Amino acid sequence: MNAVAAIDPSHAASQRLRERAFRAATFGAALLVLLLLGGVAVSLLVGSWPAFSHFKLTFLTREIWNPVTDQFGALAPVYGTLVTSLLALLLAVPVSFGIAMFLTELAPVWLKRPVGVAIELLAAVPSIIYGIWGLFVLAPVLQRHVQPWLIDHLGPVPLLGKLFQGPPFGIGVLTAAFVLAIMVIPFISAVMRDVFETVPDVLKESGYGLGATTWEVIWQVVVPYARTGIIGGIMLGLGRALGETMAVTFVIGNAHRIGSSLLAPGTTISASIANEFAEAVGELYTSSLIALGALLFFITFTVIAAARLLLMRLTRKALSPA
Amino acid sequence: MSSINAQRVLALAALALCGTAVAADISGAGATFPYPIYSKWADAYKQQTGVGLNYQSIGSGGGIKQIKAKTVTFGATDMPLEATDLQASGLVQFPMIIGGVVPVVNVKGVQGGQMLLDGPTIASMYLGEITRWNDPRIHKLNPSLSLPATAIAPIYRSDGSGTNFLFSNYLSSVSPKFKEAVGASTAVQWPVGIGAKGNEGVANMTAQTDGAIGYVEYAYAKQNHMAYVDLTNAAGKKVAPEAQAFQAAAANADWTHAAGYHVILTNQPGGTSWPITGASFILVDATPPNPAATAAALKFFDWAFRSGSKMAADLDYVPLPESLVTQIRNTWKTQIKGIPAM
Numbered sequence: 299m300n301a302v303a304a305i306d307p308s309h310a311a312s313q314r315l316r317e318r319a320f321r322a323a324t325f326g327a328a329l330l331v332l333l334l335l336g337g338v339a340v341s342l343l344v345g346s347w348p349a350f351s352h353f354k355l356t357f358l359t360r361e362i363w364n365p366v367t368d369q370f371g372a373l374a375p376v377y378g379t380l381v382t383s384l385l386a387l388l389l390a391v392p393v394s395f396g397i398a399m400f401l402t403e404l405a406p407v408w409l410k411r412p413v414g415v416a417i418e419l420l421a422a423v424p425s426i427i428y429g430i431w432g433l434f435v436l437a438p439v440l441q442r443h444v445q446p447w448l449i450d451h452l453g454p455v456p457l458l459g460k461l462f463q464g465p466p467f468g469i470g471v472l473t474a475a476f477v478l479a480i481m482v483i484p485f486i487s488a489v490m491r492d493v494f495e496t497v498p499d500v501l502k503e504s505g506y507g508l509g510a511t512t513w514e515v516i517w518q519v520v521v522p523y524a525r526t527g528i529i530g531g532i533m534l535g536l537g538r539a540l541g542e543t544m545a546v547t548f549v550i551g552n553a554h555r556i557g558s559s560l561l562a563p564g565t566t567i568s569a570s571i572a573n574e575f576a577e578a579v580g581e582l583y584t585s586s587l588i589a590l591g592a593l594l595f596f597i598t599f600t601v602i603a604a605a606r607l608l609l610m611r612l613t614r615k616a617l618s619p620a
Numbered sequence: 621m622s623s624i625n626a627q628r629v630l631a632l633a634a635l636a637l638c639g640t641a642v643a644a645d646i647s648g649a650g651a652t653f654p655y656p657i658y659s660k661w662a663d664a665y666k667q668q669t670g671v672g673l674n675y676q677s678i679g680s681g682g683g684i685k686q687i688k689a690k691t692v693t694f695g696a697t698d699m700p701l702e703a704t705d706l707q708a709s710g711l712v713q714f715p716m717i718i719g720g721v722v723p724v725v726n727v728k729g730v731q732g733g734q735m736l737l738d739g740p741t742i743a744s745m746y747l748g749e750i751t752r753w754n755d756p757r758i759h760k761l762n763p764s765l766s767l768p769a770t771a772i773a774p775i776y777r778s779d780g781s782g783t784n785f786l787f788s789n790y791l792s793s794v795s796p797k798f799k800e801a802v803g804a805s806t807a808v809q810w811p812v813g814i815g816a817k818g819n820e821g822v823a824n825m826t827a828q829t830d831g832a833i834g835y836v837e838y839a840y841a842k843q844n845h846m847a848y849v850d851l852t853n854a855a856g857k858k859v860a861p862e863a864q865a866f867q868a869a870a871a872n873a874d875w876t877h878a879a880g881y882h883v884i885l886t887n888q889p890g891g892t893s894w895p896i897t898g899a900s901f902i903l904v905d906a907t908p909p910n911p912a913a914t915a916a917a918l919k920f921f922d923w924a925f926r927s928g929s930k931m932a933a934d935l936d937y938v939p940l941p942e943s944l945v946t947q948i949r950n951t952w953k954t955q956i957k958g959i960p961a962m
Contacts, residue, residue, distance in 0.1 A: 365780075366803030433821065438828050465771055467814050467829060552778030552815030563814040569778075573817065576652075576679030577780025577806040579699070584681075 339595065346589035348581055357589060363554035363570075365578070370586035372593055374554045378564040379594065382471055382546065383539035385560070386478035391532055394483050398490035403516060414491070421484035429548035432477040433469070437549060440476070441468025445561055463559040467551065472560040474550040478542060482535035489534055493527025494520055526609050533605040540598055543568040567594040645672040646917045650683020650696030653782045653837065654717050654900040657937045658696070661924045664931065669923075671916060680782060680806065687711065687903045693913045695903040698782025699806060703879035710906045712955045713880045714948045715899035716921065718870050718938035721786045722841040722861040722896070723849040724823070726832040727753055728768055731847060733860060736761045738852035739794030739887070739895065745833060746774045746791065747798060748812035753831060761852075770831035775822050777835075778815030780806040786898040787835050790886035794895075835896075838866065839936035857891040865894035866938040875944055881951075899940075907957045915959040918952055925949075 349357060353370065360371025397417065401410055445466035452462040497520050505515040521528070551563020552573055565573075567590045578584045648658075655677035662673035678686075680697040687695030688709050696716070706713055723742060725735060741757050744750040750757060753767045777784045785806045792799035802808050816825040819840040826834035826846070833849075838861055841848050850860050859865050872890035873883050885897040902921065908914035925948075929939040940948075952959075 362809070364803075364809040365807050366805045366809075433816075433824060441828065465773065467773065469814060469816075469825070547778070547817050548821065552817070553813070554809055565778075565815075573779040573815075574807050575681075575780075577681045577782075579681045579684060579806070 342588060342592040342595055346585055346592045348585040349589040352582060353586075357586070358593075361554070361556055365574075365580075365583050368580065368582050370582070370589075372567075372586075372590055374556050375565050375567045375570045375590055376593060376597070377556050378471065378474075378550065379540060379566040379568070379597065381560075381564070382474045382478055382550070382566060383536060385472070385475035386482060386539045387532065387536055389475065389479035390483045390486055390535060393479075394486035394490055394531070394535070395528075397483070397487040398494055399516060399520075401487075401491050402494040403512065403520065417484045417487055417491075421488060425481065425542060425545045428477055428481050429545035432473060432545060432549040436476065437468035437473055440473055441466050445472075448561070460558050461560045464557070464561050466561060467563065469549045469551045469563065470559075470561045471550065471557070471564045474546045474564075474566070475560075477545050477549055478539045481542060481545060482539050485538055486531045486535040489531030490524070490528055493524040493531070496527070497523045525612055529605060529609060529612070533601065536601055537598060540601065541568055541594065543572045547572050567591070567597075644913070645674045646694075646913070646920055647674045647692045648683075648694040648696060648902075648917065649676040649678050649686045649692045650694075650903075651680045651698045651782060651900055652677040653698050653719060654696060654937070657717055657928075657932050657935050660931050660935060661920075661928050664928075665920055665923055671920070673920060679780065681780070684903065687905070690905065690909055693904070693908075693910070693917045697901050697903060698898065699785045700882045700884065700899075700901050701880065701903065703882055706880045706903075711903045712906050712951065713882070713901050713903050714951055715870075715881050715883075715940060715944070716902045716924070717900050717932060718866050718885070718897060718940060719782075719900065720838040720861060720866045720869075720894050720897045720938070721783050721790075721835050722838050722846075723833060723835050723851070724826055724841055724846040725834075725849055726826050726829060726847065727770065728830070730765065730767075732845065733848060733850060734762075735765065735847075736850045736852065736858055739790060742833070743791040743795035743798040745772050746776070746810065746813065747795075747801060748774075768831075773829045773832040774810070774813030775825045775829070775832050775834035776810050776813050776815050777819075777822055778817050782806065782898065782900065783819070783835065783837055784808065786884075786886060786896055789884055789898075790896045793887045838938075842936050851895050853891070853893050853895045854887045854889050855891045855893070859892060859894050861894055863933065863936070863938050865892055866897045867941060869893035869895070869897035870899065870938070870944065871941040875947060881948075904956065906955055908959065911958040911960075914956065918956070918959065922949070 349370065357370065357372055358376070359373060361373045362369045362371045363374060364370070397413075401413060405413065445468065448462045449466060453459045501519050501523065502515055505519045510518070546566050547569040550565060550569055552565050552569060553563040554565055554570070555562070557564060571587050571590055575584070575587050578587055655675065658673070658675050662675065666672045680699055683695035683697050684701065686692045688711075701711065701713055723737065727735070737758070738761065741750065741761065744757070751772055752769050753772060754769045758767060785804060788802060788808050789804035792802070792804045801811065814825065816822045816834075819836045822834040822836050823840065823844060823846060826832040836846065841861065848861055850858050853859050868890055869885045869888040872888050872893050873885055875881060875883055881901065883899070885899060887895050888897065904914055904917065925940070925945045932939045
């Protein structure tokens with residue numbers, strides 16, 4: 299008797315059926331994502347069509363946002379979205395890198411777990427809590443202590459000083475960037491920590507074995523190995539910062555203006571939509587708000603595509619002989 | 621008191637006579653400003669009659685859209701629709717409850733009720749023309765106050781709201797320059813100042829910014845004991861923000877000649893009228909697709925007019941004057957088709 303004869307043919311058939319059903323189910327699930335994404339894109343386009351066809355390209359180039367006269371332009375919210383998110387990354391990336399590096403390479407074992415859990419808890423705090431905290435706690439501190447200092451000491455500096463002009467309101471573009479930075483730090487540092495942990499010990503030990511210092515091992519072994527993961531973490535943070543709504547709405551000052559100063563109030567795409575959609579009357583007004591949403595969709599899509607491209611080039615560079 | 625009880629008994633009897641088993645819940649959607657009082661009325665009404673109210677406070681814009689799409693029995697809006705718009709969409713509009721907007725300030729040494737301002741001065745502040753509290757125009761209105769040279773920080777509501785509409789409408793009606801530069805709507809493009817979200821955001825920004833001026837709903841200013849400002853009204857008299865002053869504005873308004881009750885209660889005549897007053901409106905179909913549902917909704921509103929005043933006052937809303945209520949009942953009778961007489 300050989301082994302093949304022992305297999306029950308009916309059992310094999312049912313096994314094949316189950317496999318096929320499972321394959322179909324997973325395929326359906328994957329297809330659902332595409333359908334949802336396509337549905338969102340189509341409904342955004344349809345909804346924003348009246349605004350785009352009415353204002354044409356001026357929708358992208360004008361700062362005006364006047365519901366009374368039905369004149370809308372997206373420049374101020376797009377500018378606010380990009381500036382707050384980039385500033386937030388500027389603040390959050392170094393800190394997140396430090397947290398992740400400390401946790402994986404430098405921290406004593408007893409400290410790793412509590413700090414790691416604390417970061418995960420921070421990531422779970424709802425954004426409205428950050429908004430309320432930003433408005434009631436952070437804004438007064440910035441208004442009384444930080445912003446007057448910035449205005450007095452950096453204000454007179456040529457060029458750079460332009461960013462720190464005007465009265466210290468406490469809320470504004472800079473405050474929004476601060477709150478966003480605090481919100482994305484847990485995400486970026488959690489991803490970075492995970493990728494640093496994937497660096498094989500053998501590699502690091504070889505470095506140490508060759509007489510490298512901790513500094514050299516971190517910068518010449520760990521960071522190059524984890525490069526793609528680091529960029530992935532930063533992009534995750536950027537995606538979150540671009541779309542964050544509630545926390546920003548509370549602290550940005552919600553003015554459809556582009557101020558040269560970082561202390562001035564501004565607005566973002568998602569904050570404008572959250573503020574105005576419920577009470578927006580008239581087709582052009584509603585459509586302009588949806589058009590803002592379409593722009594945010596486009597910006598996020600571009601960011602993800604750019605990140606992919608960057609990763610692809612990095613991988614190719616790493617694979618090609620130096 | 622006994623007459624109110626008698627009315628209640630009559631209302632209940634009328635309901636009992638209608639006979640049908642308890643109808644489905646009344647459905648409505650719209651303005652957020654009257655939501656607290658509508659839900660309080662709904663609770664009491666449900667206890668008395670068993671008929672519930674499902675009111676979604678999705679904002680005036682949403683309320684208008686939903687009643688036009690006929691997905692709800694009534695819509696609610698803080699910004700009244702024009703008579704032409706009502707006619708085009710086959711809707712009947714009437715006011716339901718009155719509220720007001722109160723300017724609040726944060727100026728060193730100034731307590732609630734100590735400062736007097738007028739519309740043109742406030743408009744100039746929000747246009748960025750008056751920038752310091754010791755400006756001669758403010759001093760002229762308040763000769764006894766010694767005001768500091770602090771910069772004025774105008775705070776506005778960033779979310780679209782009836783409060784914004786009333787405030788910008790008032791400033792537009794007293795300042796031609798404001799009307800031209802900014803205009804009146806639930807959301808406007810403010811030339812200066814910072815936007816805070818909701819009453820609580822405006823209140824908080826005003827409280828923590830030295831030299832700030834903001835505006836909040838009357839109930840909010842009263843319950844939080846904010847440093848409110850007295851205003852000079854259309855008759856040139858000084859008024860304080862009190863329930864009677866809001867009611868006076870509603871009583872002095874000319875409702876009879878306004879098609880669709882399109883009256884905005886800002887800057888009304890009368891020596892005791894608070895100038896930034898407004899009504900919240902209800903929209904129903906003139907030819908209801910489901911007459912029974914619309915009748916049930918009107919019955920609820922009728923009950924609220926009869927026995928809801930005390931509850932409204934508890935929440936610092938202002939009930940409509942009796943003369944106006946009579947007129948509204950008449951409108952129901954003559955303009956809404958196919959519903960049984962109440």
